[in-house]
Amino acid sequence: MTDPILERLADDFVEQAGQHDWHFASALSPERQKALLASCDVLVCARLTPEQAQGCGARYVHITGIGADRVAVAHLPAGTIVSRTGHHERSIAEHVVMVSMVHQRRLLETSRELQAGIWRTVATAPQTPMNPTFSGLTFGFVGLGGIGEQALALCNALAARSVAVRRSPGGALPAGLEWAKTMDALPELLSASDVVVLGVPLTAETTGLIGASQLRQMRPGALLVNVSRGPVVDQDALFEALVNQSIGGAALDVWWDAPSGVVAPEAVRRFAQLPNVIATPHNSGHTLDTFGSRVSEIAQNITAFADGRSLTNQL
Known part of the structure; x- marks a missing residue:
């Protein structure tokens, strides 16, 4: 995970999907983030540059908002599954x-x-x-x-x-x-x-x-x-x-x-x-209800992906 906002709810992710190996990487160095992007199975992010997308080894990318304009989806490797989430x-x-x-x-x-x-x-x-x-x-x-x-x-x-x-x-x-x-x-x-x-x-x-x-x-x-x-x-x-x-x-x-x-x-x-x-500074949707619901959907989707089940809000 590279989204610093949802990373504040890291304990909730672990509680709801603790069977997976989580790496909360927003504060890590660019080099360490690059290595994790290349080796992870799932990426949870709000932003992803074209260069990062090309080096991403994740089979599943979950965008932490409803908009995909800040994530270079077109540059991800072919076959990468992408979901997004709203709840705002x-x-x-x-x-x-x-x-x-x-x-x-x-x-x-x-x-x-x-x-x-x-x-x-x-x-x-x-x-x-x-x-x-x-x-x-x-x-x-x-x-x-x-x-x-x-x-x-x-x-x-x-x-x-x-x-x-x-x-x-x-x-x-x-x-x-x-x-x-x-x-x-x-x-x-x-x-x-x-x-x-x-x-x-x-x-x-x-x-x-x-x-x-x-x-x-x-x-x-x-x-x-x-x-x-x-x-x-x-x-x-x-x-x-x-x-x-x-x-x-x-x-x-x-x-x-x-x-x-x-x-x-x-x-x-x-x-x-x-x-x-x-x-207001584009914060009308910034409530605990919004972010808590996003955590739940992301955690459920990651578990569904691991089990080979259908995903919500898939692009």
Whole structure:
């Protein structure tokens, strides 16, 4: 195993699959890692360069996340079996609800005011707006995969109205969804929603899906929540819309650039300083529930591989 995050749960791996010989290698030297890559039967990793993949002797590679873009799968030897794992859907869905409440209740704004000694409520300042509850909001889901369905269930529980656009809108509607249409109906969704939740994969078709035109179609007070990928949104168009306050705000957990260690990219700092932005460091799915469930699936898959049984989430 070379993933330093899941390596923190090494005891759980040993407890659940202790019949196998584990090597937790994230802190080892490159030379020692290279030797283990060449000799192991199974590799558990989050990242794998083309050079590392070519020298990998594992017959089975388990990626510790749902995305395979940081693992050079195409460079692995022919016949290598590859699986991946998710289990982040519920955690990200709770994040969607959390940031929506923070925005609608103006939590950051009122907290800053009180820190400055200002007690502003409808009782003390007549122009203070009255906050809505979820029963008065419409959520628009752009994409309705596992994250969207989990967030939809939470919104249903809070009596919100929900609509969606997705690539394949056929079949029965999930419970509580008022309508689901093709992506051609995106303008209708944008104009109808108080909260727009982006949950689509990054493809050629979704890159730049939300640009200046789409932002103009949103309601003036609406919140844009991006838990998909940064490039789904045009960066400059969003910044302009936020500065001009043509939309209510944005909750951004995914970005256009990668950090350097713990130093946030310039784009992140650019947006995070805006008062109508809720900025998080791509950690909406980082919960013990997510990682614990990943450990269980990986351990079960490794044992199944050893026994010659079928695997889950195989590429």
